[in-house]
Amino acid sequence: MARASRTSRPSFIQVLGELLITIGIILMLYVVWQLFVNDPLVSSTQQKQAQQFVADKEPSSKKFIAIKPNLKQGAVFAKMHVPKFGNDYERLIGQGTFQKITLNVVGVGHYLSSDWPGEKGNFAVAAHRTSHGAPFADIDRLKTGDKVWVETNDSWFTYEYRQTKIVKPSEIGVIDDLPKGMNGAIIGGKYMTMTSCHPKWSNEQRIIVWLELVNSEPKGSGMPAELLEAKRR
Amino acid sequence: MYSALFRLLPGNFVLKVLQVVVLLAFVVSVLFFIVFPFVETLFPEEPSVNG
Numbered sequence: 156m157a158r159a160s161r162t163s164r165p166s167f168i169q170v171l172g173e174l175l176i177t178i179g180i181i182l183m184l185y186v187v188w189q190l191f192v193n194d195p196l197v198s199s200t201q202q203k204q205a206q207q208f209v210a211d212k213e214p215s216s217k218k219f220i221a222i223k224p225n226l227k228q229g230a231v232f233a234k235m236h237v238p239k240f241g242n243d244y245e246r247l248i249g250q251g252t253f254q255k256i257t258l259n260v261v262g263v264g265h266y267l268s269s270d271w272p273g274e275k276g277n278f279a280v281a282a283h284r285t286s287h288g289a290p291f292a293d294i295d296r297l298k299t300g301d302k303v304w305v306e307t308n309d310s311w312f313t314y315e316y317r318q319t320k321i322v323k324p325s326e327i328g329v330i331d332d333l334p335k336g337m338n339g340a341i342i343g344g345k346y347m348t349m350t351s352c353h354p355k356w357s358n359e360q361r362i363i364v365w366l367e368l369v370n371s372e373p374k375g376s377g378m379p380a381e382l383l384e385a386k387r388r
Numbered sequence: 389m390y391s392a393l394f395r396l397l398p399g400n401f402v403l404k405v406l407q408v409v410v411l412l413a414f415v416v417s418v419l420f421f422i423v424f425p426f427v428e429t430l431f432p433e434e435p436s437v438n439g
Binding site for chain 2: 169192193254267
């Protein structure tokens with residue numbers, strides 16, 4: 156049989172079958188690309204972009220957009236440092252949580268309805284857990300004692316870990332000024348909420364990490380000493 | 389289809405296999421660096437924050 160088909164022209168069914176198999180392989184390759192090729196590429200681009208924004212106001216450094224109401228979507232107004240995610244981990248924070256404008260490009264997105272860093276209420280951000288650089292891939296590793304530093308045009312804000320919660324995507328109260336479900340939250344408290352998908356590779360649930368402001372200082376004297384030390388560890 | 393293509397390639401079996409490897413690498417890189425990045429821009433914005 157193999158010998159007969161070797162000399163004859165391929166039949167229609169044979170060509171169709173091979174085409175369908177090819178299409179299947181291409182679709183699987185897309186997934187491979189998104190998770191294993193594009194993801195690391197975007198991740199290193201995001202890291203490099205973040206590092207161009209330097210803490211001290213050096214002439215070469217890019218500047219954060221000053222915080223004001225009605226900031227344009229995608230505008231980069233801050234940067235977050237999370238030593239727990241890697242010694243040199245830095246990601247830019249852009250306004251809004253549209254994927255094509257902020258999440259897929261800048262990295263971390265600020266919920267439009269939430270407050271600004273350092274303010275009373277809740278500074279809430281979102282980022283991908285997997286794909287597109289996955290800035291919050293290790294969000295589940297944040298534990299008691301961990302700190303996150305948020306750097307804006309003129310200030311440094313230090314937030315300390317408080318609580319992790321897994322919720323349904325519809326439970327949007329978690330980014331309220333008084334975060335719904337956060338133990339010991341009080342009106343007038345200064346909170347930060349990090350949100351991402353859960354579990355990894357899935358869109359079923361959301362993982363929420365709440366933090367509380369423990370320090371804020373004006374810029375000028377360089378990186379906070381504690382952050383410098385954490386980065387060297 | 390693919391068996392016909394394989395027969396069309398010049399040279400002995402080893403050379404043919406080498407050509408297949410090079411062709412596959414070419415096709416995959418076109419997909420990875422040109423086609424897929426473009427395809428992604430065509431996807432609609434999802435209504436909620438995903439992934």
